[in-house]
Amino acid sequence: MEVNELLIWARGPAFNMALAIFVFGMLLRLFEIISLGRKSDLSAARDSGLSGGLRTIFSRSLPRKTVFAREPLRILNGYILHIGLFVVIFFYRPHIELLGLDLAGLSSSVIDAVTVITILSLFAALLMRLYSPVLQHISTVGDYLAWLITLLPLITGYMAYHHLMLDYTQMLAYHILSVELLLVLAPFTKLTHMFSFVLARWYQGYLAGRRGVES
Amino acid sequence: MSKPSIKKGIDFIKAQIDAPVASFFSSCVHCGLCAEACLFYTESGDPKYTPINKVEPMRRIWEQEYTMLGKLKSALGLTKPVDEETFKKWETMVYDGCSLCGRCSVVCPVGNDISGMVRKIREGFAAAGYAPPDLIGATQRAVEIGSPMGVKLPAVKAQLRHLEEDTGLKVTLDEKGAEYMVLLSSMEIMNFPEYLEAIARIMKQAGKTWTIASTAFEATNSGIQIGVSDLAKVIVSRIVDAAEELGVKTVISPECGHAYTAVRWEGPNLIGRPYKFEVKHILEVLDEFTKAGLIRTEGMEESRLTYHDPCQIARKGGIVEEPRRLLNQIASNFVEMSDAGAMNWCCSGGGGVSANERAEEIKLTAFNRKKSQLDALKVDTLVTACANCRLTLEEGLEHNGMDIPVVGLTEMVAEHLVEEESVS
Numbered sequence: 001m002e003v004n005e006l007l008i009w010a011r012g013p014a015f016n017m018a019l020a021i022f023v024f025g026m027l028l029r030l031f032e033i034i035s036l037g038r039k040s041d042l043s044a045a046r047d048s049g050l051s052g053g054l055r056t057i058f059s060r061s062l063p064r065k066t067v068f069a070r071e072p073l074r075i076l077n078g079y080i081l082h083i084g085l086f087v088v089i090f091f092y093r094p095h096i097e098l099l100g101l102d103l104a105g106l107s108s109s110v111i112d113a114v115t116v117i118t119i120l121s122l123f124a125a126l127l128m129r130l131y132s133p134v135l136q137h138i139s140t141v142g143d144y145l146a147w148l149i150t151l152l153p154l155i156t157g158y159m160a161y162h163h164l165m166l167d168y169t170q171m172l173a174y175h176i177l178s179v180e181l182l183l184v185l186a187p188f189t190k191l192t193h194m195f196s197f198v199l200a201r202w203y204q205g206y207l208a209g210r211r212g213v214e215s
Numbered sequence: 216m217s218k219p220s221i222k223k224g225i226d227f228i229k230a231q232i233d234a235p236v237a238s239f240f241s242s243c244v245h246c247g248l249c250a251e252a253c254l255f256y257t258e259s260g261d262p263k264y265t266p267i268n269k270v271e272p273m274r275r276i277w278e279q280e281y282t283m284l285g286k287l288k289s290a291l292g293l294t295k296p297v298d299e300e301t302f303k304k305w306e307t308m309v310y311d312g313c314s315l316c317g318r319c320s321v322v323c324p325v326g327n328d329i330s331g332m333v334r335k336i337r338e339g340f341a342a343a344g345y346a347p348p349d350l351i352g353a354t355q356r357a358v359e360i361g362s363p364m365g366v367k368l369p370a371v372k373a374q375l376r377h378l379e380e381d382t383g384l385k386v387t388l389d390e391k392g393a394e395y396m397v398l399l400s401s402m403e404i405m406n407f408p409e410y411l412e413a414i415a416r417i418m419k420q421a422g423k424t425w426t427i428a429s430t431a432f433e434a435t436n437s438g439i440q441i442g443v444s445d446l447a448k449v450i451v452s453r454i455v456d457a458a459e460e461l462g463v464k465t466v467i468s469p470e471c472g473h474a475y476t477a478v479r480w481e482g483p484n485l486i487g488r489p490y491k492f493e494v495k496h497i498l499e500v501l502d503e504f505t506k507a508g509l510i511r512t513e514g515m516e517e518s519r520l521t522y523h524d525p526c527q528i529a530r531k532g533g534i535v536e537e538p539r540r541l542l543n544q545i546a547s548n549f550v551e552m553s554d555a556g557a558m559n560w561c562c563s564g565g566g567g568v569s570a571n572e573r574a575e576e577i578k579l580t581a582f583n584r585k586k587s588q589l590d591a592l593k594v595d596t597l598v599t600a601c602a603n604c605r606l607t608l609e610e611g612l613e614h615n616g617m618d619i620p621v622v623g624l625t626e627m628v629a630e631h632l633v634e635e636e637s638v639s
Binding site: 029063129146 | 232233234235236237238239241242243244245246247248250251252256257260262263265267268281282283284320321322323324325326327328331479480481482483484487488489490493494530531532533554557558
């Protein structure tokens with residue numbers, strides 16, 4: 001396949017297919033969760049489960065002091081990674097055009113810097129995973145796979161933008177293909193958490209809310 | 216308990232998996248922060264005590280039984296089965312190394328209720344026959360005799376007789392139409408009889424009618440700690456039957472954390488219907504009495520003291536402000552521990568750990584967290600509101616050569632009641 005053809009394929013049919021798998025896969029995963037249902041709680045509520053659930057969806061984005069004091073770097077790195085990914089995905093002008101969003105976007109040099117920071121943050125996360133005894137103990141192949149498929153679009157995007165190693169068109173095609181790999185695999189890795197965290201926080205927050213417990 | 220088997224254990228775990236559990240496992244990113252909230256990990260440094268690792272067998276069963284991808288992986292032989300080895304290996308993590316304190320659940324960034332899942336997975340371990348012998352014994356005694364420590368009605372009657380001789384306060388058993396039915400924990404009957412006297416004096420001053428049911432004086436529920444819902448139901452049903460038979464308005468859960476969780480939150484779900492009465496923890500009742508002016512206190516404790524929040528009462532029960540309001544009325548030198556309130560560290564003996572002799576070593580290791588909290592505070596007195604915390608704290612302090620008396624808040628309030636004669 002010619003480089004141009006590859007790019008056209010990657011941008012067109014391949015992207016649509018990957019997006020379809022992503023959407024369908026995520027819906028399937030969420031259906032797998034919700035369809036299990038839960039028994040209604042018959043104990044007398046002290047307070048509202050509804051407001052507890054809604055509150056926890058947001059409040060859990062901030063760490064508890066007691067844990068932050070023990071692992072400040074791991075937690076800060078988590079913020080950098082998530083905010084970095086959000087910014088490079090949704091605030092880079094070519095992405096905005098592609099996604100048809102109505103956002104002003106950020107200048108390419110800012111996006112470039114955020115990309116570097118996000119890549120460094122991913123490597124910091126990898127080092128923590130490799131060297132912390134707790135993380136060693138609980139890590140699985142899936143954790144490294146999720147790490148890799150998150151890293152590839154960042155690296156290829158960065159290299160395409162800076163015309164590194166390969167011809168721009170070819171690198172751009174690889175960048176798009178790596179995003180498609182991410183889209184296809186995300187529903188089947190821990191990256192499901194990008195949506196399911198809302199459910200998890202809701203369920204725990206609901207329980208806590210009924211008991212009048214902060215969560 | 217019917218004959219345990221691995222198959223039964225797996226089936227029981229399957230039965231516990233619902234949408235919340237599936238959402239928790241789907242969301243876990245293996246960040247490991249739960250470990251930093253767990254005193255069994257922070258004090259031992261052993262990563263096997265990472266909370267999410269304790270429920271790994273449940274995760275495997277969820278993946279293999281309730282996800283398409285997991286079924287596919289199983290078919291290709293890519294998943295780890297849950298077998299006898301798994302139960303053997305995880306038993307001590309599930310029971311000895313977890314007090315169900317719930318700190319992990321509140322720090323999880325994606326919102327996973329990990330301690331709730333440990334509570335659930337215990338159902339499977341008990342059904343498979345992999346539960347601590349001491350907890351099995353306690354549960355059998357609770358079902359057969361009526362109390363996990365084997366305390367029988369005559370012991371309660373003897374306490375009531377002593378109470379009458381010492382104070383002239385008479386408590387009638389099984390009094391129909393009383394407003395309150397008071398529950399006790401075995402530990403209060405055997406080790407801390409001050410509690411009963413305190414209740415009698417407080418109720419007298421408040422002018423409330425109360426009784427103790429001869430068929431349901433025991434509040435604790437080891438069925439919940441070991442994770443056998445059938446037996447937990449038998450134990451809680453006694454309380455429900457007695458309370459509804461006597462027609463009381465409110466059942467008072469004693470100074471015992473897990474008893475409160477059992478009777479207040481799990482009970483209605485175990486029996487499958489709401490109660491016809493209210494359940495309140497004694498601290499809630501004391502706070503209400505004080506607010507309504509039904510009880511009045513005088514004098515202040517002057518010693519430097521702090522309050523240990525029992526996990527099931529504060530973090531999992533929502534009772535955080537009540538003990539502080541009460542203490543501020545009767546103590547002039549009340550200081551807070553680090554992480555006090557909803558984030559307090561467990562005493563290390565909850566969730567059946569203190570009743571499990573095999574867990575003694577890890578429990579004393581985990582107690583070092585409380586020790587360092589107390590070392591930093593330098594208090595003369597430690598106040599709490601859970602007989603199990605109290606005993607665990609006393610043992611831990613003793614073990615570390617620390618001379619700090621541990622007092623129940625209810626009895627401290629009773630000591631400061633305005634003398635009867637001066638109340639009109």
